[in-house]
Amino acid sequence: MSGQRLRVGVVGAGNIASIAQLPSLVARDDVELRALVTRRDDPEPLMRRWGFQRAHGTVDAMLDREELDAVFILTPRSEHVHAAKSALAAGVDVFCEKPLATRLDDAEMLERIASEHDRVLMVGFNRRFAPVYESGRSAFAADGATFCVAQKNRAGSEYRATFENAIHMIDLLRWYCGGEPIEVTARAAGVDPWQEDGLAALIHFDNGHTGVLMAARNAGNWGEKLDAYGDGVSAEISAPDTARITRDGVTTIREMTPEAYGWATATHTLGFAGAVDHFLQRVRDRQEPLTSGREAVKTQALLERILSAAGLPTEEQAGREWSSHAKK
Known part of the structure; x- marks a missing residue:
């Protein structure tokens, strides 16, 4: 893959993606923004702004129709599992915003799938790259x-x-x-x-x-x-x-x-730019990222222990989600 442009798909182009990862991706001349997954009825403004070639309504549609090397999942955490699981199973490397999943067992499952399919899985703990x-x-x-x-x-x-x-x-x-x-x-x-x-x-x-x-x-x-x-x-x-x-x-x-x-x-x-660069290098050299799926599982396991020790729930509350990565 050395010397070739990486074919990248992006799932979600909301607030954080527009501030953090997308500016880093468009600044690279070795990346081809092949496809965007968005809920917008009219995706053209986003496509023009960031240079995407095509837009799709779902992750599965994008994976069915595109030849991709890597996918960036930049949605709310409640949507991470399906998107990451589908991409990894399709043989595509995955960068996923943190946390990897809303449940520890789901995070462990994604890490296991990445290992079974020999895929790079990295989670966006960008502070390590600041x-x-x-x-x-x-x-x-x-x-x-x-x-x-x-x-x-x-x-x-x-x-x-x-x-x-x-x-x-x-x-x-x-x-x-x-x-x-x-x-x-x-x-x-x-x-x-x-x-x-x-x-x-x-x-x-x-x-x-x-x-x-x-x-x-x-x-x-x-x-x-x-x-x-x-x-x-x-x-x-x-x-x-x-x-x-x-x-x-x-x-x-x-x-x-x-x-x-x-x-x-x-x-x-x-550290957002550093995290993007690190992931793309790992896609090329096939080494384990600093914030790999395995590392992310360990961090999430410690998070659950802290929440439990404080008497706070570890599960999500039905009908609520945090919208900082709202998908657009």
């Missing part, structure tokens, strides 16, 4: 940081805030701390278990490392940061702009200012 988080993680050895505190606070709550949003920080805690979780305690705030005001968790890993999650949805403003410590190193990350790494009393500061980072947008600073 320059500031990459800089912080690289300051520690392979076994990770001894202590890590990850916070994602945001004014206002919404349906399944921890499941949809704080899962990024749970994935970062796994990546930074290493090991597998052996003990989880958690507390939630708020009266609606599906629309919690926030959640805090303490996670002990089998390598002796400890992670702390804080996700306050009743905060005064948006804020995302991570502090990690171990082996004489401190990493202080203020996303998406600053990484402060201190080793032996010497601090190195990396700032993603517009001047220093080429007037970068959130597409780059929060």
Whole structure:
């Protein structure tokens, strides 16, 4: 496949897709946007905007009629399973927005199908590809940081805030701390278990490392940061702009200012572009992605343990869904 243009299909072109993945795809000259799956009665504006050759009403119709190398699934999470299962079974590599599924057993099933069909399956945990988080993680050895505190606070709550949003920080805690979780305690705030005001968790890993999650949805403003410590190193990350790494009393500061980072947008600073590039490289070289289906299953398993420990439901509430990736 080296040197050939990758034939790509995209399922969903809503708000997040338009901000995050689609700008990265159209910027590449080795990608051919072959097809779009959309609910719109008139898909022409979307096709013209992004350069799609054809539009289809369903995933199955697209897979039946197109020759594709990869599919990007950028829909609400309730639609991930059918689209990913169909694409993987058709022999197409899949990039799926997080979380991979609404249920852990479905996520495990998708990972198993990808393995059986020798397909690349990657989940969009883009924070691992954000320059500031990459800089912080690289300051520690392979076994990770001894202590890590990850916070994602945001004014206002919404349906399944921890499941949809704080899962990024749970994935970062796994990546930074290493090991597998052996003990989880958690507390939630708020009266609606599906629309919690926030959640805090303490996670002990089998390598002796400890992670702390804080996700306050009743905060005064948006804020995302991570502090990690171990082996004489401190990493202080203020996303998406600053990484402060201190080793032996010497601090190195990396700032993603517009001047220093080429007037970068959130597409780059929060790792969306890096995730897209990483997936497409894995499609070409057939190696396992950093945020593979296998990794995504482990993150979702830890998420379920945190929700259960906090007394929150792990299932979806009938008739409700989070619409940040609303399909268009």
